[in-house]
Amino acid sequence: MKIYNYINKVKKLDILLSKEIAQILLRQGVPFTKSQIEVVMYLYHHQDQVVYQRDLPDILGITRPMTNGLVKHLIQKNAVKLIEDSDDSRLKRIKLMPVVIAEY
Template sequence: MNNQIHLSALIKQLNKQLERHKTGFTSAKVQVIAYLFEHQDKVIYQKDLEHIMNLSRPTINGIVKRLIAKGAVKLIPNPNDRRSKQLILSDTTKEEAQKHQKEFENDIRTIEKNLPLVYQPTRLKNSNII
């Protein structure tokens, strides 16, 4: 339960930071963008995000559809399996992510500093919670 409270508080703070930056993206959308940005060298399929983000297929589908509608990501059909589609960032999103990467990293560090000590990332890693 305490982990749920920690994550909820962190998500609320991230959403406030995102609103402040006027990105137009929720924390879940930013999570997908950040993951795709950090793993550009890998082939990521939409179904992979379900496991990576621990979200249901309908939730991921909704997030991806909204990101496509905003032009943030593209779906590339898999030539070997038409049912699966690779997710990639649009060129504009890549450029924006690179441009604002330091800013978002600073926001994350600021949020982490404001967390109680027991919930700070280094302590959570040492406790095997994350």
Template sequence: MKLERMIGARIKSLSNLLKRQVDQSMSEIGIEPLTGMQGRIVGYLGHHQDQDVFQRDIEEEFQIRRSTATGILQLLEKKGLLERRPVARDGRLKKLVLTPKALAIHQCIEERIIQSENDLYSCLTPEELEQFFVITDKLRHHLEKK
């Protein structure tokens, strides 16, 4: 089987191209790009600003080990993107809060994702778009059953 005809390789290639576009737009405005998992965590926290989110929530959401989550969160703190704040009801708990710098990054990423989505939608007909979602849903369901 040729690499260019492999489904997984094609999906990975598209994912890399999209990530590169987001990273490029971030560096154009002077923001250091994040790793994939860092970006996903910042995005998750950005979408859940109105809720108390704790490390265990990150571990469960992204199916990562405690040690992995600790390392990523510590790095986000070191970069000035995340703060751990005590919760009044339990002094042992520390909720995760994005800093203004992280919120700006989150906003930039969200805007770039919307631009990318609009660009991708524009190159497909409505029929092709529908077929794309049917096919990718079928692939996802197949992989989830394994």
């Protein structure tokens, strides 16, 4: 019973912290959400590697639908682009746009 209470409290704390981080980012004019920043930072630190969209759920510990939504919004913000793999059209390489690398 005690473990359940701690899990609940940790989850509530995580939600509160995520909301606070979102507000701070918004006030500072950062155009990305916390989750989008996690994707951008991973791609930034792994520019020398090939990263496929399908790898992100395992890397970041998120679901596939969440990954698809994050990537879709990052594409709309011109932060990333998807590049079809020349050997397997089912694979989409995700790459940071130069403007994001230069600005951040």
